[in-house]
Each structure stands twice: as C-alpha cells, then as structure tokens.
Amino acid sequence: METNRRAFLKGAGASALAAGTAAPAAQNEKPIRLAIIGTGYRGWAHLAILKALPGYQVVALADPTPENLDRAATLAPGAKTYADYHKLLAERKDVDAVVVITPSFLHADATVAALDRGLPVLCEKPMATTVQDANRMIEASRKSGKPLYIGFQKRLVPLTAKMKELAAAGEIGKIVFASGNLFRGDWNPRSWKYTNPKTGVATNWRYLTFTEGSALLEDGVHEIDSMNWMINDRVERVTASGGNNIFKNRETADHVATIIEYESGVKLSFELCLFAPNAGPAGRRMVLIGSEGVMYPENGKVAIRKREGKAVRYVDVVDSTPKAVTSNAVGSAQDSETYKQYLLFAQCVREGKPPLVDPEAAKTVIKLILLAEKSLREHRVMSWNDLPA
Numbered sequence: 001m002e003t004n005r006r007a008f009l010k011g012a013g014a015s016a017l018a019a020g021t022a023a024p025a026a027q028n029e030k031p032i033r034l035a036i037i038g039t040g041y042r043g044w045a046h047l048a049i050l051k052a053l054p055g056y057q058v059v060a061l062a063d064p065t066p067e068n069l070d071r072a073a074t075l076a077p078g079a080k081t082y083a084d085y086h087k088l089l090a091e092r093k094d095v096d097a098v099v100v101i102t103p104s105f106l107h108a109d110a111t112v113a114a115l116d117r118g119l120p121v122l123c124e125k126p127m128a129t130t131v132q133d134a135n136r137m138i139e140a141s142r143k144s145g146k147p148l149y150i151g152f153q154k155r156l157v158p159l160t161a162k163m164k165e166l167a168a169a170g171e172i173g174k175i176v177f178a179s180g181n182l183f184r185g186d187w188n189p190r191s192w193k194y195t196n197p198k199t200g201v202a203t204n205w206r207y208l209t210f211t212e213g214s215a216l217l218e219d220g221v222h223e224i225d226s227m228n229w230m231i232n233d234r235v236e237r238v239t240a241s242g243g244n245n246i247f248k249n250r251e252t253a254d255h256v257a258t259i260i261e262y263e264s265g266v267k268l269s270f271e272l273c274l275f276a277p278n279a280g281p282a283g284r285r286m287v288l289i290g291s292e293g294v295m296y297p298e299n300g301k302v303a304i305r306k307r308e309g310k311a312v313r314y315v316d317v318v319d320s321t322p323k324a325v326t327s328n329a330v331g332s333a334q335d336s337e338t339y340k341q342y343l344l345f346a347q348c349v350r351e352g353k354p355p356l357v358d359p360e361a362a363k364t365v366i367k368l369i370l371l372a373e374k375s376l377r378e379h380r381v382m383s384w385n386d387l388p389a
C-alpha cells in the first residue's frame with residue numbers, strides 16, 4: 001500500500017489514476033485544509049467523498065442558504081460555517097486551498113477572490129459562464145502563481161481515460177469524426193433559486209441563461225470536454241440547433257444538437273436532451289471514428305473495430321477505486337472520478353504540478369459551447385472569432 005502511495009505522489013498520470021493505482025496522501029503528511037464555497041447538492045457530494053480522503057480536512061464552509069449550509073456542516077464536523085465567503089476568506093488564515101461549487105455564474109468571482117488571497121482553487125465545471133470571466137480566472141491564477149484546477153472529473157472515468165490513451169497511441173489512426181450524446185432527465189427542481197433584484201422573482205438558476213450560461217454548459221459539457229481533449233485540435237466553426245419542445249417556461253433549452261468543426265477538418269457532433277430520463281443505454285454515448293477504425297465503450301470495455309475486416313478487439317478497463325468511495329455510504333458510484341480528482345488536486349497543491357485540466361482548455365470548452373448557444377439562438381454558423389478570445 002505504501003509503495004502505491006509513493007508511486008501516486010511521485011506523479012502517476014491520468015491513465016494510472018483511471019486504472020485505479022492512485023492512493024490517498026501518505027499518512028504522515030499534514031492534511032490540506034480546505035474551505036468550500038457553495039454547499040448545495042454537488043457540495044454535499046464533494047463532502048461525502050472528502051470523508052474518504054485523509055489527505056484533506058474541511059475547515060470552513062460558506063453558503064448564504066442556511067439549510068444547505070447546515071446539511072453541509074453535518075458532513076464536515078468541526079468546520080466553521082459562514083453565510084458570506086468574503087468573510088471566510090478575510091478571516092481564515094489557516095486555509096490551504098479553496099473549492100468553488102456555487103452556481104456557475106458565481107464561479108469567477110469566488111475563484112478570483114480565493115486566488116487573490118494566494119490560495120489554490122479547485123473550481124467545479126463549467127469554469128465560468130462567459131469567456132471574459134474565464135480570462136479573469138486565468139489571469140488571477142497567473143498573478144498569484146497558484147494553481148486553478150477546473151473540475152472536469154469525467155476525464156478520469158476509467159473508460160474515458162482508456163479511450164484517450166488508446167486514441168493517442170494511434171489505435172484507430174487519426175481521429176476524424178467523433179459523436180456523442182447525453183439524453184437525461186430534467187434539472188434538479190430543488191436547485192438554488194436566483195432572485196431578480198428588480199422584480200423579486202426567484203427562479204431555479206438552471207432555467208436562466210445569465211446564471212447557467214446554457215444547457216450544454218451545465219451538462220454535456222463533460223463529454224464535449226473529454227472528446228475535445230482526445231481530438232486535440234483548434235476549433236474553427238460551431239453550429240447548433242435546439243430549443244424548448246417540452247419545458248417551455250424557461251430560458252435555457254431542453255434539447256440541443258451541435259456540430260463542432262476543427263481546423264484540420266475533424267467534426268464533433270453532440271446531442272443533449274433533458275426530457276429522456278429513461279433513455280437507458282442510449283442515454284450516454286461516445287464514439288470516436290478514426291482513419292483506421294472506430295472506438296467506443298461496450299459492456300465496460302473499450303471496443304476497437306478496424307475499418308477493414310470484421311474483427312473486434314476488447315480492451316479491459318480496470319478501476320480499483322476503494323469500495324468505500326463508490327458505496328452509497330459516501331456518495332454515488334459516479335463519484336469515484338471526483339475522488340481521483342481530489343488526489344490529483346493534492347499534487348497541484350503540495351507539489352505545484354500543473355492540473356490535468358489546463359484552464360485554457362477549460363476556457364476553450366466554454367467558448368465553443370457559448371458559440372453553440374449563439375448559433376442556436378441566431379440560426380447561423382459561428383466562427384471561432386464570433387466571441388472574444
């Protein structure tokens with residue numbers, strides 16, 4: 001076990017993490033003292049995972065919604081609670097790093113405030129809801145010299161990490177076309193509500209463009225990030241169609257289909273639908289098509305079929321994330337990726353390693369999705385320069 005720990009701390013990469021060789025910080029290391037800003041549904045999931053990570057100690061929590069803060073406090077015994085994160089950041093000199101889990105439109109302000117205090121930040125996806133905000137965050141990280149890790153934990157899903165590894169090794173030649181979808185149920189109706197200061201009307205933050213950014217920015221963004229990471233090219237144009245076919249009383253779309261064109265001619269096609277809670281295995285799909293073959297997940301393995309011939313090769317995917325992390329006691333099965341993300345974030349904080357998710361790449365994903373939203377609204381094809389750099 002100790003050997004495993006050392007191997008991890010000395011820099012095992014994403015594929016090793018996906019394969020499950022990572023282990024928490026060595027026992028003799030002092031835990032990283034965390035402050036969490038935003039303690040709603042996702043915040044509680046983080047806190048459940050942090051219980052399984054002795055390398056961290058949650059010492060402070062900030063959220064203006066008392067009932068959410070109270071529930072978070074039960075998951076982080078000993079942590080002091082704050083209604084306002086500015087007070088937390090001003091008061092607490094014992095914090096080593098900050099995790100931002102607020103509604104997306106508030107990510108930039110909270111992240112910049114923490115970085116300006118000289119603290120490393122793990123910020124939930126999507127990085128921000130505007131390119132300008134993403135730029136402010138990158139600049140704050142550069143000025144403070146502190147890492148900014150954006151929470152695209154789904155890069156660490158073992159199947160996804162394996163596909164990235166196999167694609168990079170040329171198993172299907174060069175990726176020339178990629179296709180994916182996420183068909184799911186509607187947003188959590190109990191999400192925090194944004195109160196319009198002029199009208200006093202309170203609205204689920206996921207229904208408003210200003211607070212969510214766009215539907216695709218809220219979900220589907222993981223898959224688009226993962227495939228964009230694998231394609232590793234520059235975006236040239238984006239087009240999208242969509243709207244509200246079922247959930248009509250909201251600003252944000254309930255279905256979107258987008259096509260992203262890269263400079264080399266590669267295309268990425270992706271569809272999101274929020275009125276398909278029972279789509280079963282068709283609900284989540286990710287297919288990479290290369291010059292030499294096709295690759296996709298099948299029954300927990302990566303299937304590779306060459307362009308010529310009918311043979312299929314199945315590549316095993318191993319994940320030995322500790323059972324305590326994936327059991328219901330400390331979060332949903334999906335959370336093993338977030339667990340691994342915390343192991344990687346610890347390397348950034350302790351050793352100054354660059355984050356697996358480069359903030360510039362996270363910004364690219366925001367920009368291409370905001371271009372998709374613009375295309376959907378304006379019914380025209382968007383060029384990369386149709387939004388600011």
Ligand SMILES: NC(=O)c1ccc[n+]([C@@H]2O[C@H](COP(=O)([O-])OP(=O)(O)OC[C@H]3O[C@@H](n4cnc5c(N)ncnc54)[C@H](O)[C@@H]3O)[C@@H](O)[C@H]2O)c1
Binds near residue numbers: 039041064068
């Ligand atoms: N990585 C993932 O898989 C994943 C999954 C779900 C959500 N998320 C992201 O996590 C973030 C939060 O989502 P959620 O589901 O927890 O939303 P939520 O609505 O359940 O919770 C948001 C919380 O933020 C609090 N908040 C509002 N204003 C605040 C402020 N000024 N300072 C501090 N806290 C404030 C609210 O009171 C609420 O408790 C979003 O950015 C979302 O996109 C990521």
